[in-house]
Amino acid sequence: MAGIVESIPNFSEGRDPGVIEQLENALTAIQGVALLDRHLDADHHRCVLTMAGFVESMEEAAFAVVAKASELIDLQNHAGQHPRLGACDVLPFVPLAGSTMEQCVRLAHRVGARIGRELRIPVFLYEEACERPFRKRLEQIRKGGPEALMKRMTTDRAWAPDFGPSEPHPTAGVIAVGARDPLIAFNVVLQSHDVALARDIAGSIRASNGGLPGVKAIGVELKSRGCVQVSMNLTDYRHTPVHVAFEAVKRAAALKGVAVVKSELVGLIPQEALAQTGGHDLQLDALTQTQTLEHRLGQCGLG
Numbered sequence: 664m665a666g667i668v669e670s671i672p673n674f675s676e677g678r679d680p681g682v683i684e685q686l687e688n689a690l691t692a693i694q695g696v697a698l699l700d701r702h703l704d705a706d707h708h709r710c711v712l713t714m715a716g717f718v719e720s721m722e723e724a725a726f727a728v729v730a731k732a733s734e735l736i737d738l739q740n741h742a743g744q745h746p747r748l749g750a751c752d753v754l755p756f757v758p759l760a761g762s763t764m765e766q767c768v769r770l771a772h773r774v775g776a777r778i779g780r781e782l783r784i785p786v787f788l789y790e791e792a793c794e795r796p797f798r799k800r801l802e803q804i805r806k807g808g809p810e811a812l813m814k815r816m817t818t819d820r821a822w823a824p825d826f827g828p829s830e831p832h833p834t835a836g837v838i839a840v841g842a843r844d845p846l847i848a849f850n851v852v853l854q855s856h857d858v859a860l861a862r863d864i865a866g867s868i869r870a871s872n873g874g875l876p877g878v879k880a881i882g883v884e885l886k887s888r889g890c891v892q893v894s895m896n897l898t899d900y901r902h903t904p905v906h907v908a909f910e911a912v913k914r915a916a917a918l919k920g921v922a923v924v925k926s927e928l929v930g931l932i933p934q935e936a937l938a939q940t941g942g943h944d945l946q947l948d949a950l951t952q953t954q955t956l957e958h959r960l961g962q963c964g965l966g
Contacts, residue, residue, distance in 0.1 A: 666762025667965050668721045668770065669699075669845075669956070671930060672754045674710045674732050675747045675836075677703045682735050683710050689731035695720030697963035699956070702929045706885045707894075709747070711848070713930050713956075715759065715965055718766055725754060725774045726781075733782050733835035738809075746805050746881070748812060749784065749836035753801065756792075756842045759960070767842035768792045775840040779827025782835070785816065786826040789841035798822070802871075802879065804839055812837065845956070847897040847936055848929035849905055851912040854922045858884040861891035864915040868893075868908065875911055876902040890924060900936040906943035931956040 676682050683703065691698050696716035703710050714724060729751045736750035754774070756767040771792035779786045793799045804812065809831070815822035816829055816837075823829060824837065831837050853861060861882025868874040877899030883892050893912050897903055913923050925946050932950075934957045940950065952958050960966035 666718055666766060667715055667759040667960070668718050668762050668767060669713065669715045669757040669759050670721060670725055670755060671711060671713050671757070672725070672728060672732075673752045674712070674736065675708060675738060675750055675752055676732075676736050677707055677709045678705050685735060686710070686728055686731055687712065690714050690724040690728040693720050693724040693727060696724040697965060699959040699963065700931050704929075706887050707883065709752075711930055713959075715960060715963070718762060718770060721756070722770055722774055725756075725770075726777050729754060729774075729778055729784075729838065730782055733784060733832065737834040738836045739834060746808065747836075748805060748809055749832075749838040750834070751838050752836075753789075754838060754840045755790070757845055758842075759956075760966075764791055764842060764844075771840045771842045775826045775838075778838060778840070779824065782827075782832070784827055784832045784835050785824035785829070785837040787837060787839045788825045789839045790843040792840065792842040793825075795821075801839055801841070809836060844898070845900075845933055847900050847905060847932055849895050849897055849908060850927040850929065851893045851895070851909060851916075852885065852888070852924040852927065853891050853893065853912075853916050854924050855891050855916075856884075856889065858882055858891050860916075860919055860921065861893050864912055864919075865893050865895075867915055868895075868911045875908060878903050878908055900933070900939070904939040905932070905936060906940050906945060909943075909945050928954060931959060933957070 700713040732751040756770050758767050775786040787804050789801050865880035865882040869880045870878050879896040934955045
C-alpha cells in the first residue's frame with residue numbers, strides 16, 4: 664500500500680476568503696489529495712491548510728498551491744502579527760501511515776527544487792530536510808525577519824538558498840520547505856493588552872530558553888480582540904502534552920496578575936495527544952474526536 668503524507672502549508676493571508684478558496688481549489692484539484700482542515704486568523708493574517716495524500720499526488724498538490732499563492736499574495740501589501748517570510752511561508756511534509764521520514768525528505772527536496780526553478784522563489788530547507796545544523800530550525804531562518812534574512816542571503820555564502828535565486832521574489836518572498844514529525848499548534852489567549860507580557864511568558868516556557876521540552880513560543884497582539892496571545896508549537900507532545908503547556912502559561916500569567924481567556928487549537932491533533940488531555944480543563948471552546956488527524960483521514964478514506 665502506498666504511503667500517506669501530510670502537509671501543512673502556512674500562507675500569509677487570513678482575511679480574504681476568495682484567495683483562500685482559490686488556494687484550497689488548487690490543492691484539491693489533484694487526485695489522491697484531501698483537504699483535512701483549514702484555520703484562518705485575521706490578526707495573524709495567516710491561513711493554515713492541512714492536506715494529506717499519496718506521495719506522488721502530494722508532490723503535485725504542494726507545488727500547485729505554492730504557485731497559486733505566489734500568484735495571489737503580494738507581501739508588499741501584507742501586514743500581520745505572525746512572523747512571515749513568504750506568500751506561502753512554510754511547507755512541511757510529515758510521514759503518516761506507510762510513509763517514512765526519508766520519503767518526506769526526498770519530497771521536500773523535489774518540491775523545493777521545482778519551486779526555486781519554476782517560480783523563482785528562494786527555498787530554504789529546514790528540519791530533517793536540511794543538512795546544515797546552523798539553519799535547520801525554522802526560527803534560525805526567520806531570525807531578524809525578512810530584512811535580516813535578505814542581508815544574510817546577499818552577503819554570506821553560508822546563507823545562500825538551497826534552491827532558487829539569491830534574492831527574495833519581489834512579491835512572494837522566500838519559502839521554507841521541510842520534513843518533520845507531527846507537531847501541535849496551540850495558542851493561549853490572555854486578558855491583557857500588553858504584548859510585552861505575552862512575549863515574556865512565551866520566553867519563559869520556550870525550550871530554547873530552558874523552558875518546556877519541545878516547546879516553541881512567541882507572544883503576539885490580537886488587535887481585533889483587544890488582547891494578547893501566547894502562540895506555541897509543541898514539537899514533542901509526548902514530552903510536553905498540551906495540558907502541561909497550557910498550565911505553564913496559565914501559572915506564568917497568574918504570577919503577573921493576568922487571567923487566561925481561552926485556548927485555541929490550530930489545525931488537527933493526533934489521537935494520542937487528545938487522549939493525554941482527558942480530565943484537564945484547557946478552556947477550549949471544544950475538543951472532540953472530530954478534530955483528530957486520524958478522524959479526518961478516515962473521513963477522506965485515507966485512514
